[in-house]
Amino acid sequence: MKKPLRILAIFVLAISISLFVLSIVLRFGGFYINTTPSLPVGLYRIVDEPVLKGAYVAFCPPQSDVFELALARGYINPGDCPSGYGQLLKRVHAVAGDTVLIDETGISVNGERLPNSAPLSTDAYGATLPQYRFNEVLAESEYLLLSDLNPHSFDARYFGVIDRTQIVHVVRPVVTFNLQEELLP
Template sequence: MKKPIKILGISVLAVSVSLLVLSIGLRISGIYINTTPSLPVGFYRIVDEPIVSGAYVAFCPPQNAVFDMAKDRSYINRGDCPGGYGLLLKRVFAQSGDSVSIDQAGIFVNGEHLPNSAQLKTDAEGHALPQYRLKAVLEDSEYLLLSDLNPQSFDARYFGLIARDQIQQVVRPVFTWSH
């Protein structure tokens, strides 16, 4: 009975190492793998395009208490960004000149309610979530980044706006599939 367990353990290790090597190789070649429910699961390629509403972007979160909490609770991965945060992939929903309102009911851009944007008071484990509030017209270097697919995504409804200098790349889906 011990042999199958040992073989299974070696197989899992081999698959894990292979996926890690593949992930590093893809990243070097400008490809991200998204496995989170915030965006469609799949492969995203870095593109040389402007940051516009509707674009997908990869960004390093700013170092602050909200992202420290997110890292500690595993809402976000650890990585090479300042603060030990991992890069996040989100979609741009507002930029310079757009009117944005964030409250308990959700996010409104130019008066239009965004789907799946209502704030939750607690996460799945009962921990209180930040209750970010905003009512503003965005300035040149401000972006609203979130997921319209996942009502439980950790995004702008909890951390607010992201500055242009946090955004690393614009990415475009290459191959995605549903969860």
């Protein structure tokens, strides 16, 4: 019985190391692997395109209390951003000149309510979530980033708008799977 368990352990270790190496090779090759439900799960490629409404972007969260809370609670991971956080992938929903309202009922852009944008008062473990409020026209370097798929995503509902200097790349899906339909109620 020990031999099959050892073979299984070696197999699992080999697969784990291979996936880790593959993720590093892909990142250096200009790809991201998204495993979170904020966007469709899959492979994304870095593209040289402007940051426009509807684009997917990778961004470095700025150093702030709300992101410290997110890190401490495991909503985001540590990483190689200047703030010490890992990069996040989100979709751009508003750009300079758009009127954005973030309140207790959700997020509206130019008077249109965005789907799945109502903020939650607590996370899955009952911890109180920050409640960001905003009602302004976005300035030249401000962007509204959030998930329109996952009502549980940690996004603009909780951290507000992001400055252009935080956006690292525009990314495009290469191969994705919309697992949210099966996983979320």
